[in-house]
Amino acid sequence: MKKNVETFLGCDAEYAESQIVIFGAPFDSTTSYRAGARFGSRTMRAESYGLETYSPYQDLDVTDFKIFDGGDLELCFGDTNLALADIENLARKILADGKIPLMLGGEHLVTLGAFRAAAEKFPEIAVIHFDAHTDLRDDYLGAKLSHAAVIRRLHDIVGDGKIFQFGIRSGDRPEFEFAKNHTCLNKFNFDGLAEVLAEVNGLPIYLTIDLDVLDPSVFPGTGTPEAGGVSFLELLNAALKVIRGSNVVALDMVELSPPYDPSGISTATALKLLREILLALSVRR
Numbered sequence: 001m002k003k004n005v006e007t008f009l010g011c012d013a014e015y016a017e018s019q020i021v022i023f024g025a026p027f028d029s030t031t032s033y034r035a036g037a038r039f040g041s042r043t044m045r046a047e048s049y050g051l052e053t054y055s056p057y058q059d060l061d062v063t064d065f066k067i068f069d070g071g072d073l074e075l076c077f078g079d080t081n082l083a084l085a086d087i088e089n090l091a092r093k094i095l096a097d098g099k100i101p102l103m104l105g106g107e108h109l110v111t112l113g114a115f116r117a118a119a120e121k122f123p124e125i126a127v128i129h130f131d132a133h134t135d136l137r138d139d140y141l142g143a144k145l146s147h148a149a150v151i152r153r154l155h156d157i158v159g160d161g162k163i164f165q166f167g168i169r170s171g172d173r174p175e176f177e178f179a180k181n182h183t184c185l186n187k188f189n190f191d192g193l194a195e196v197l198a199e200v201n202g203l204p205i206y207l208t209i210d211l212d213v214l215d216p217s218v219f220p221g222t223g224t225p226e227a228g229g230v231s232f233l234e235l236l237n238a239a240l241k242v243i244r245g246s247n248v249v250a251l252d253m254v255e256l257s258p259p260y261d262p263s264g265i266s267t268a269t270a271l272k273l274l275r276e277i278l279l280a281l282s283v284r285r
Helices: 037-050 080-096 110-121 150-158 173-182 193-199 232-245 265-284
Strands: 020-025 067-072 100-105 126-130 163-168 184-187 204-210 247-254
Touching: 020 037, 020 080, 020 110, 020 265, 037 067, 037 100, 037 265, 080 100, 080 110, 080 247, 100 110, 100 265, 110 150, 110 204, 110 247, 126 150, 126 232, 150 163, 163 173, 173 184, 193 232, 204 232, 232 265, 247 265
Parallel strands: 020 067, 020 100, 100 247, 126 163, 126 204, 163 184, 204 247
Antiparallel strands: none
16 A cells, blocks of 8 residues: 555655554445535545644654555445445455554445444454434435444444443434443433443444534534534543543544535644544554
């Protein structure tokens, strides 16, 4: 694999020498409300040069570490199964090479492709899920492959007791009823995260961050905004707790939709979160 011509800020190491591999999954064909997330990873990469490589939060610099950016996959927008297969195949290669895949969406369904590869390598894997939405529908308008059903599809793979959801503030009644019996769902915020990290101690973890967990006053650039979300610092602290306190083997950030925030504030917010996650992962590795 060769690094992309345009890389995320400071992530210009070669594949062989890197422990963390960034790639984009520009897919939004099942978006239920406002499309545009396919432009998320591309825009983050292009706008990253407005961000410093140094983090005053962690006293670390991206240039101190070897991180590879392979650019965006070329995905088939007309065939969801093909798109998911391409994501799965790339994630499988990254994991087979002993590296951590960090996928940038794209809509939330792209998580399913990367997670299939991670669950194949780590059968005991658990999921930590930050989101405004439950994503637990069995189908959306008859489609089982939908960003509104992605966590239900993950549950099909791992079963009960392996999915921990935080920040949730939207979904239909059957989704919340399903969660009572099959997932650990924490409404509105990150309360209980420390207890969950103690519970999953030693297990491989897939961390999936739907950026609409943020309040739309902070992050309007998303396809399905939901009022009542968390602040940037709350999300940052929660993400760092997960990375520092568990064995994260794969992760993603999804649902940035730049067309809905021409100010660029949402992209800048996503970029800073990505920088901090990369640094925390690099230190751990």
